[in-house]
Amino acid sequence: MNSILWSNNTELTGVSSNQIYSCNISDGTYEGIHGNIREDPLWFNAVSNGYHLLANSPCIDSGTLVVGQDLDRENRPDAVTSDIGLDEYIDTDLDQLVDWREMIFNTDPNDPDTDGDGLSEGDESSAGTDPNHPDTDGSNAVGGLDTFPLDPALQGLPQIYADITPSISPVETNSPLSSQRLTEEYKHSAARPSTKSDHPACR
Numbered sequence: 001m002n003s004i005l006w007s008n009n010t011e012l013t014g015v016s017s018n019q020i021y022s023c024n025i026s027d028g029t030y031e032g033i034h035g036n037i038r039e040d041p042l043w044f045n046a047v048s049n050g051y052h053l054l055a056n057s058p059c060i061d062s063g064t065l066v067v068g069q070d071l072d073r074e075n076r077p078d079a080v081t082s083d084i085g086l087d088e089y090i091d092t093d094l095d096q097l098v099d100w101r102e103m104i105f106n107t108d109p110n111d112p113d114t115d116g117d118g119l120s121e122g123d124e125s126s127a128g129t130d131p132n133h134p135d136t137d138g139s140n141a142v143g144g145l146d147t148f149p150l151d152p153a154l155q156g157l158p159q160i161y162a163d164i165t166p167s168i169s170p171v172e173t174n175s176p177l178s179s180q181r182l183t184e185e186y187k188h189s190a191a192r193p194s195t196k197s198d199h200p201a202c203r
Helices: 099-103 121-127 158-167 181-188
Strands: none
Touching: 099 121
């Protein structure tokens, strides 16, 4: 019950279909009987990572209800029913970084942004950045002040624009000056003096 038998060299023998429940078996012998399926389990680096499930695994919530703990000693089930296999897929804070990996990164499984840099743990894992470092891109802008946390050349809204922001009307805010133009001009702002008089809106 709740087992994954995938790409094994030895087939099941001497086993009745009444003994196989909620399993994922690659040979398809018991597919469609008692909740058994035949789909790629989609493991996360199967052998090296202990057969943990990926977020889109067909084994998630496809098992028979079993109350207990999985291979990481996490309580199961996490939902209405159990997952098929050794691993119960659990992402408590819904940040796309599953709880067993949060344990490896030493991040808080109840907080999607442990270091408070504006990026979720899942985003940082995908980007290959440190989910425990508040200055992700090394731009010296921390505490959620970095509008561009993955670009060290951009450290949020530069002072030249911060100074003039109060005087911009709603119409001007919706003009090309805001959003893309602000970003593009900021990329080149290091090459020229950062003064209000240097900006077209202040001339």
